[in-house]
Amino acid sequence: MALTGLGSARRSRRFLAAGVVLVGALTLVALAAPWLTAYDPDAIVVAVYRGPLGPGGAHPLGTDTLGRDVWARLAYGARTSLFVGALAMAISLLIGTAVGLVAGYFGGLVDAALMWVVDLVLTMPSLLLLIVLATILPPSILTIPLVIGIIGWTTFARTVRGEVLTLRERDYVQAARALGAANARIIVRHLLPGVLPGVVVLAALGMSGAIVVDAGLSYLGLGVPLPTPSWGRMVSDSQTYIAVAPWLVFAPGLSIALAVVGFNLIGHGLIDLVERR
């Protein structure tokens, strides 16, 4: 993946700000969900089910195909999406950064072996692998982030390794080595801070990637277990109702789009700032 900025500094700051606002709003909704709606997202709230209710009145986004409040499911679904995205990204980041640092710093056989593993993971069709893993592992809210994280770390590893290859030739690293610092100390104290800005950019972009993958897996019926609300699941469960009750599909669909756009804006906004450093 080639990382490119979006042009002028003013522009990229604007994008960054827009992204922060979007993501901030979504985070706020996720955190404040219990105060934003009076309904339990899993509870069937209509007394008599007569098809999905349209938006308005007590149910600002209507009710779904079981008679549950869509706004409540959307708000609590934000928790699921952000949690899954964040955890998946964190796992990728930890594995990827560690592998990249070690491979880049030691080089030689260690580097070759680790990069061979990276290539191996990259050659596997990731969606297929995701489906297989999500099917084998027991359903739980932790399964999906784990699976996405385990597969998504290669980008981090490659980028960090590339960065380390240049950093390790810098004078201050050479100096630390000459002074007899331990390898672990050099990696943690001298190399890690150097790669962090790039990692932060990747993390923002990785977040949006993870949210999309989670939505895709949920759409295939492999996401977090029912009835926990998740945006991808909401889309897939109501897709046949698109002509009858379009809000059931548009509300979660739009939410996924906003989250992805938000994290992408942050990521691209950060690239310029990092490059201008």
Next chain:
Amino acid sequence: MRRLAWLLALGALAAACAVPLDPPPSGAPAGDEPPRSGGVLRLGDAEDPRYLDPARGYDVVSWSFEQMLFNTLVEYDQGTNIVPGLAETWTTSPDGRHLSFRLRHDVVFSTGRPFTAADVKFSLERLLKPSIHSQGAEFFHGLEGATDYIAGAAKEVRGIRVPAPDRVEFDLIGIDPLFLHKLAMPFAAVVDREAVERFGDDDFNAHPVGTGAFVLQEWVYGQRLRLARNPRYFRAGRPYLDAVEATIGVSPQLAWLKYQRGELDVATIPPAEYHRVLADPRYRPLLISRTTLRTNYLGLNCEVAPFDRVAVRQAMNLAINKQRLLELADGQGAIANSILPPDMPGAGPVAGYPHDPEAARLKLGEAGLADGFETTLWAYRDPEALRPAQSIQEDLHLIGVTVNLKPVDFPALIEAVRHPGTVSLFLLGWEADFPDPSNFLTVLLHSRSRDTNNNTFYANPEVDHLLDEAEPLLVDDPRRFRLFHEAEVLVMRDAPWVPLLHPAGSAVRHPRVRDLELHPLRPSRVEGVWLAW
């Protein structure tokens, strides 16, 4: 920026507005005119029928076409009564072990060759041949000499006798009160021996020849299937239709759209549209609906804790809100309070359980589970099947029982529930093969059915005894239905099932389609269907 705002506003508007329901094809839905001959009935199917060979087909689509091509000795009327088919009359010996059929004289195969009793014997022996691997063979294992024939020790089945060209007689090893019903299954349809010998057992599927109202005219695999009127059909004036043409590769969703455009004559209503279609006066006269002999149920594994305790199973029965399940099915069907569907001969009133979460909680307390417990519900992964599953999950949540949903593929579900001790809770349905209580009670709840369809592993010697006693009694013996009813009452008390719904089948017809009815046991017959224009 302004353009973006407009786009967003438009999107929001689109998101808030449902697309209105398109009208059905236009035309007067009914009239006084007499039946009219001619025309082509246009159907749509997602896939080709798996079989047109009656010895092999065992699914709704195969059966719907086999019924057009072939006949059986006896068949059903519009309900569950046996009426003459290829046989004119029949007698059963007092001990119920010998049946004798007198055949019609005016029947010929679509090739012109006259139909005789020898064809009946040939067709049933072909069904029993091990090389055919028919799922229907087991229904005829009770024929005298069938086992020898299957083992290869005999060249023919002794128990099928042909004393005259218009007479066929069956000898059974034991009494089988359901034998007539078995003869009414498409498995027992009479096939043309000459065609089977010419094309071979396997290719007969592509060249089926029978005595039915239609003949196969064209089958372009994956594209279309066309059956034309059989001019030699023995029922005078039938069929009314010139042909039936099925377009293949038409998903239910697509079939619905094509129906609305007037390109198909019959379609099922997509679940998402149910509600609007039922409420729409333009569609009401075109809707055909009928209760089927089906019960959807929540199975409780009697061998797995905590469902090994009666009080817990009764608590489940009290906890489920069946009214809401019926609402989720848009009212298409009836709430099930017992095992047997209401249209089943011999079904009597059973008290059942009311929806009473408070009583359910007390029952759980009785079992020492006042704090609830955690369990896993296995269900088919289709979104439409997961709606009732989530409703049940919510009902049980309200009495403190945490249910984890396990959505799986249908074949996996069927496989899993048969393994002892694997599945504690599952959602399944059962549709009767025969209109007889034994087809539910013995097949699904007798302890000896535990390795096949008794997936709750329910075993009660008292129930077994009642079922065994009822089994050999003839269908017109009043004791038969009484014993079955007693067994059903005991089963409901022991509560291995939570009977949920008896769903109704439904479809919509083009206004030109007349006299199309749904059948409680079988696919609709099109012999009597006619087109007004």
